[in-house]
Ligand SMILES: Nc1ncnc2c1ncn2[C@@H]1O[C@H](COP(=O)(O)OP(=O)(O)O)[C@@H](O)[C@H]1O
């Protein structure tokens with residue numbers, strides 16, 4: 001009884017939030033140009049479901065493409081950075097510096113290089129989401145117990161042996177943990193880019209709707225984005241649990 | 257006895273950004289083939305450093321380390337190691353943890369894939385000798401601390417090393433479990449006959465298990481006394497309550513107290 005209540009808690013909270021939103025809009029008679037009520041947002045969603053769906057799929061595709069690049073590149077760079085302390089010390093400050101650049105500032109540059117369209121969105125999603133992957137993979141490798149390394153080195157193990165037998169499996173929970181964070185960041189990247197320079201995608205749709213004062217449609221776009229983001233987050237949280245069960249079961253585990 | 261492990265005037269200085277630390281200074285030590293040697297000393301005196309030197313993980317700054325008649329210039333590859341922390345890999349079953357060295361050391365490495373079944377049977381048999389029969393398919397987190405340490409001993413011994421290096425392996429266990437594991441180690445040693453260097457700060461542990469107890473000074477460490485233990489073998493835990501044992505522990509304790517005062 002309490003267990004099922006706990007499991008359904010997110011559903012109740014979401015419903016309660018929408019109810020509160022609807023009630024506030026009505027009772028305080030908020031101007032729909034400022035904040036449309038959920039009923040108006042859902043009405044817009046029903047009315048414009050075709051364009052919303054089409055633009056959602058574009059955003060999903062650019063986000064996933066950028067995210068896929070981030071995963072490949074992030075794992076590769078993470079392995080390099082985590083490989084040796086010297087590389088770790090050398091590259092880390094550069095990475096942190098790069099990560100502090102607001103990615104919005106990079107979009108105009110990407111537009112000049114690649115023109116308006118999907119490519120800047122994909123690249124922005126990539127640029128914004130690879131950092132947590134690199135950091136987590138490198139941390140997983142770099143925090144290996146030195147004594148375990150000694151045990152293997154005394155047996156004549158090469159660095160590659162130590163990495164494949166211990167380092168990489170040990171870094172997996174860190175990697176899968178970072179994917180959840182990275183996918184949500186990738187959405188931020190693609191939507192920001194679409195808002196500035198694109199002719200498709202949820203970001204573009206919202207910018208257009210905003211310019212036409214169609215506030216319920218703007219919010220319908222936000223809602224579609226939230227659904228996509230939550231679905232992807234849930235997917236990667238599931239993948240994480242599946243792939244690294246041991247890290248959740250053992251108390252002295254690496255993954256937080 | 258020809259020495260199997262010999263340190264001859266070994267000094268080791270760690271170079272660091274915050275200054276150099278001399279961990280060992282002019283240390284000499286010999287351990288015969290098949291001998292059980294214990295090294296005792298205060299914390300931070302360089303016991304773990306001594307382990308790293310013997311296994312070839314760090315080169316001496318000065319002096320010479322030889323194992324099995326040859327100067328040590330890199331990882332010796334004939335040593336098994338176990339530490340205070342069992343360090344089992346949580347994503348592998350207990351038996352797969354024990355098999356890990358065979359995936360690295362030649363000639364097993366080459367044969368491992370083809371003869372996995374046979375190796376696995378050997379590992380299960382070894383686990384059975386330390387009281388872990390039937391636990392091979394469990395995961396490390398399903399085992400108690402003492403059981404994990406037993407598995408860690410098996411991992412250190414699976415490739416039949418000529419030299420077993422133990423760095424305070426029982427320090428984190430409760431007194432009863434620790435004594436059980438003394439007996440496990442004693443039985444393994446009597447059955448297989450490898451050479452052991454056991455680092456500990458438990459004088460009773462050293463006296464019960466070892467043929468020779470080496471006492472180290474505070475940092476920079478060196479061996480100040482080497483005391484043979486004449487207690488007859490096979491020893492059982494009752495020996496710990498008899499006068500010769502108690503006197504020996506008392507004497508070792510005196511040595512350490514003297515050295516700390518100096
Ligand atoms: N990698 C290292 N770099 C610098 N100093 C070290 C390193 N390892 C150990 N030391 C220092 O050397 C001394 C001896 O350490 P260790 O051999 O671990 O002592 P013990 O095992 O007897 O407690 C300590 O003072 C320690 O701080």
Ligand SMILES: [Mg+2]
Nearest residue numbers: 303304305423
């Ligand atoms: Mg130590």
